[in-house]
Amino acid sequence: MANKATYDDVNLILRLYELRRDDKMREARQWFASMFRPISTLEEFNKMCPPGSGQNANFRMVTSYWEMVSSFIVSGVLNEELFFQSGGELLLTWIKIKDLVPVLRNARRNKRLYINLETAAGKMKEYMSRESPEAFDTFAETVRNMVR
Numbered sequence: 455m456a457n458k459a460t461y462d463d464v465n466l467i468l469r470l471y472e473l474r475r476d477d478k479m480r481e482a483r484q485w486f487a488s489m490f491r492p493i494s495t496l497e498e499f500n501k502m503c504p505p506g507s508g509q510n511a512n513f514r515m516v517t518s519y520w521e522m523v524s525s526f527i528v529s530g531v532l533n534e535e536l537f538f539q540s541g542g543e544l545l546l547t548w549i550k551i552k553d554l555v556p557v558l559r560n561a562r563r564n565k566r567l568y569i570n571l572e573t574a575a576g577k578m579k580e581y582m583s584r585e586s587p588e589a590f591d592t593f594a595e596t597v598r599n600m601v602r
Contacts, residue, residue: 459535467537545582
């Protein structure tokens with residue numbers, strides 16, 4: 455670990471956990487984990503999450519939350535190794551949207567859309583592979599098979 459985790463890191467992780475317990479966020483996370491499946495086209499996305507729909511709001515709530523958390527990790531505000539020990543939902547979120555992200559970046563003309571989430575997920579993948587070589591592949595396969 456490059457930097458030792460601090461009590462501030464622990465407090466931030468606990469605060470982030472509290473935010474995840476908000477009723478609307480919990481509902482959005484439950485929908486995302488159980489109903490949102492990995493897709494790769496704008497047409498599929500608009501069918502699954504039509505603009506103005508509850509599904510679209512859920513998608514935006516979950517992905518913007520994890521993009522925010524990822525920005526803390528990428529910028530060095532939050533100790534990444536401490537977070538990676540219990541932050542698997544970040545990786546679940548990335549695995550579900552990674553094929554869609556290039557399409558959304560192009561459609562929104564924003565090459566940095568979800569860049570922090572992509573970066574943090576890459577670091578988390580490295581962490582998992584270093585700690586347990588088969589863990590990431592097993593986790594990714596489980597996520598891909600959650601909803602068909």
